[in-house]
Amino acid sequence: DAKTTQPPSMDCAEGRAANLPCNHSTISGNEYVYWYRQIHSQGPQYIIHGLKNNETNEMASLIITEDRKSSTLILPHATLRDTAVYYCIVRLHSNTGNQFYFGTGTSLTVIP
Amino acid sequence: KAGVTQTPRYLIKTRGQQVTLSCSPISGHRSVSWYQQTPGQGLQFLFEYFSETQRNKGNFPGRFSGRQFSNSRSEMNVSTLELGDSALYLCASRKDRAYEQYFGPGTRLTVT
DSSP states (O other): OOOOBOOSEEEEETTSOEEEEEEOTTOOTTEEEEEEEEOTTSOOEEEEEESSSOEEOSSOEEEEOTTSSEEEEEETTOOGGGOEEEEEEEEEOOSSOOOOOOOOOEEEEEEO | OOOOEEEOSEEEEOTTOOEEEEEEOOTTOOEEEEEEEETTTEEEEEEEEETTEEEEEOSOOTTEEEEEOTTSOEEEEEOSOOGGGOEEEEEEEEOTTOSOOEEOOOEEEEEO
16 A cells, blocks of 8 residues: 655634645555544544545545645535544555555644 | 444453454445554554455454454454553444445453
């Protein structure tokens, strides 16, 4: 799995967009970018994943650069409940394995 | 649809004892993974079970073991507990070929 680099912490004002960056310069062609978040003392929660194209769901948008060496998770209107640690993970999609390596992530604090 | 459930939620054990944790996946999910989370090491993959077979294993000593039953429920066992085994143990389930995995709330194990 490709290594990812994320800033350790970020702040965002409530109601504003939160843009969380992730660098994955060694990503290979078949590796997906996954985002999970973990609210304090709860299990991680799946947010979104993508391969090449930008993706959007009800929770967030994922923007992947054309060279795929970095990506940005966007929470369009951050709320206090979005305060959490956000993990960017790069790995192959496997039908026969579910081993995810979580790094240290980005601790996002949404400020009222 | 019920989420992943883990029992017990909290547990206190003494060094040298053994412990068994239980995980019930989301209905229809046959893959169950276990993770250990500590402040120092973060989220670390323990093992994954699929259709009652261990499919992947992380870098943990043999004191950590698991199994999966025909109804996909899984248990993990830690023998000869050490102080360093104090952690949040998380279980995640995944549907065949799905990209996302769903985590339970975890079992908080304290070893004294």
